[in-house]
Amino acid sequence: MKNPKIIRLAGLAPAALALTACGTKQQPNIIFFMVDDMGWVDSQVAYGDEVYPFNERYETPNMKALSEAGVIMTNAYACPVSTPTRTSLMSGMNSVHTHITNWTATMKDTPSDATGGAVAMMNPGATVETGGQLTRPEWNINGLSPVEGYEHTQVATPFPKILKDNGYFTIHVGKAHWASAGTPGASPLNMGFTVNVSGNVAGMPRSYQSDDYYGNTPELWNYLAVQNMTEYYGSGLHLTEALTREALKTLDYPIRHKTPFFLYLAHYATHTPIQRDSRFIQKYLDAGMDEGQARYASMVEGVDKSLGDVLAFIKEKGIEKNTIIIFMTDNGGNSENTAKGGIPHTQNTPLREGKGSCYEGGIRVPLIIRWPGKTPENVRVNTPVVIEDLFPTILEMAGVKNYETVQDVDGESLVKLVTKGAELAEKQSFASQKDANGFVIPESVSGLDPLRPILMHYPHQWKPYDLVDIDYLSSIREGDWKLVYRMREQKLELYNLKEDISERNDLSAQNPEMTAHLAELMTEKFTTWNASMPGIKGTDLHVAMPVELLTRN
């Protein structure tokens, strides 16, 4: 691990605090704008080398404007599903390391594996066997915990706590989904947030509609009913709008007090249920989309409007120039079910598959970073980066140099990459879409090895039925090369992403050296972190380590 545990210098934090309180030290505000389940091609921002058909489907002028004012990360990764991404963000750890490789059920001690959402969410204590030939791996089914003492959790010092310790006013609005009920990770107030609106154990809202009271009616209610929204019942406001208004409201205190703030605005949208945002749907229907497609498009545009409102608000308040915006989504677009309309498993084209999968459609995500005065404008950076990098990145942005964590942080700061690195990319005229994947920002400038491996692991069956290109996959990327481990078939695949972003041409037979190299790399990571591996039914065995497959071949 490259970032060893760092010991905070005694007495530093209080001094930093005092400085902050009297305004003699300028710390930037940071807004992390997290979107749920919105895919890599689901906006007008072309993160790819070209503008794909899906990029032209949605009206997202604010995402577009933000991308033009900031740095576009063309190779950004999150985990295949929600909780692993969100807990990697909070802990700075890879999901193999946290052993939080699947989403957490609302109730503790309830593995969500292969039950389909409703079963695990509505039946506390229920356990079911996974389908196929594999059995459920041991993993931290209760999610992340800020303190010791809770079974099946990974303990970590969340970065919002460190920000808080260093003078930040920390605000959580929207979806948390780090842990299950009955554990401290269920509450943002335990994770370093001073203010919380709606964040808890829910991974999706029962309803986005105010006429449904966001799920808070006797007919609809379940554990996913959205809390803290009573004032909007019957208001006509989509949940995305209501959460945005709450978020702007919470900024009142830090803005007045000139206190640096961290706002984590984590929209539930565009997660299922796919429900229309009535402000925006009509034009998509008029354009000939089916109901599902139009609903989803209206939800995307609702999120875009929220981003626009946030950007307009900080401008109006005169804090735009000292406010960093990080725009990201938590996994690939959901392509598994039919709620979104269109044809399942194609909705992230050109990327293969979607949410849940370790193919690119499930893990490659939008990421824009804008730091006024520090990041160049409208520059594309192609170095692969991953969700756990945001932990040290945000702390470095905040000027927090020495901090203590109980966990070993795996992520690496992107600050040099998005400042010096992006400036170099701009100078080299590689800022155009066409050549985006052609330029490598050297480690000497970015501080990041461009060949740093990016590891993904989903040792689970996602739904009660088999999903061949989603369940039981792992992957590791190094530069242009990516190895996919299909655990159910115990099979390795090799792709060259530069030439084959759609992962259609398995080159493992043609390039056994690279296959072996990446299998060894993956095995090393799995071994180091004692990865959660599925078992083979009817045996005491777990699925093989990738290197073992090389021997067998």
Place this chain on the structure above:
Amino acid sequence: MKNPKIIRLAGLAPAALALTACGTKQQPNIIFFMVDDMGWVDSQVAYGDEVYPFNERYETPNMKALSEAGVIMTNAYACPVSTPTRTSLMSGMNSVHTHITNWTATMKDTPSDATGGAVAMMNPGATVETGGQLTRPEWNINGLSPVEGYEHTQVATPFPKILKDNGYFTIHVGKAHWASAGTPGASPLNMGFTVNVSGNVAGMPRSYQSDDYYGNTPELWNYLAVQNMTEYYGSGLHLTEALTREALKTLDYPIRHKTPFFLYLAHYATHTPIQRDSRFIQKYLDAGMDEGQARYASMVEGVDKSLGDVLAFIKEKGIEKNTIIIFMTDNGGNSENTAKGGIPHTQNTPLREGKGSCYEGGIRVPLIIRWPGKTPENVRVNTPVVIEDLFPTILEMAGVKNYETVQDVDGESLVKLVTKGAELAEKQSFASQKDANGFVIPESVSGLDPLRPILMHYPHQWKPYDLVDIDYLSSIREGDWKLVYRMREQKLELYNLKEDISERNDLSAQNPEMTAHLAELMTEKFTTWNASMPGIKGTDLHVAMPVELLTRN
């Protein structure tokens, strides 16, 4: 009205803010510890002239200790039910003036009158006729609103907003119950609070028990399920304990930043449902109480433990000497139903009746004020005071001298009364229980006319069935004299509280002059504020003004 609208001097607030941020101005912290439905005799603190049997029933060492360290208000009043008290507190207005004379239903445009809780809470939009011969008055059924534009609301500038505008970190934990869903008063964040845990439109919790997830189960859920509590599901912690832990957690930010805070810790306890606090119940059962009595006693002791924890916490944090504690309950003890065990309508003895009533059992409440270094210790003050007084009191305590409100504030500051007035009471040796009602603190010392009238008004039927000494009552107290107007019978009663605290001897026939005087006073208030009056069924008439009854007699 004695407190006209005050115009804030331009530019003053920002200056105050800046001073606060750098710690050059010391503003006291203020903790308002609000208990629900706990009666005047339901603790070891004897607010009366003597120790009554009920005072000996409960173990409340922390309330006792606080009373010995502060000023005990022996004649403190709140409204007969929850919302009128809580909105009078937030607005500084008498409930006749706010026209919020009954509790607000969870859903807007739903009068709670005479439906019994469940009907109005579970059937948005339901309207039912009141029982008896009276019809429902027009009142602000949607409660308090911080902004214009919502029907059936009283608009007011809430004092927490003014505190926030003057540098305070404002925290709401627990029960809000100022307004109905779909209106801004539903959310503490709109009422001037920066942090909110659990506060919304609920007037009671669906359950206090963690094994019930505080009502958040498919079987139990209704609009009263407690929000923001997921981390405690299954923890074994009674809601009172969980809210206390949340409250202490929220103090982290202001204590670290040396920012003055206002914490409104409003327990749901001891409201129905009367459910055991398992930490404390056994000894009450062992003492021979019935289940209901023991449950209630355990809830009272749970609240006492919470108070103790708060007091211990501020001591541990070294802020005890700069923290004001206001301990109060929101109305008289509930004596109407059988859940509390014992004999209904006797549970506030020696006071007549209980919650809902304008007899003393419904409106006379515990109130202790402790301001270290400012209030003397263990002193009893007998001047009548009323809930709306807390608005200007708290602002004066906070050092906020000039502020603007959209409403005319009716309450008067108690600061001189509990400092200079209490000191005088101490010197005069009237601090003993025996003589507590015998000494009048003159206005020249307290700033408060000891004959200032205290007005109460409950023009409603509380339950689906008639409650003869609760429904449709008004009262006005001046010194020792109190007039009760029984609107259903259109009858006036006069009591001398000094001689007859139980209101058993109607002196209206013997003292027609005082009866007439108080009837005129009540009529004047009703006329000035255009009081909400019930109608007489089958006619276009409202019930008479009190003076009209004098003519009829």
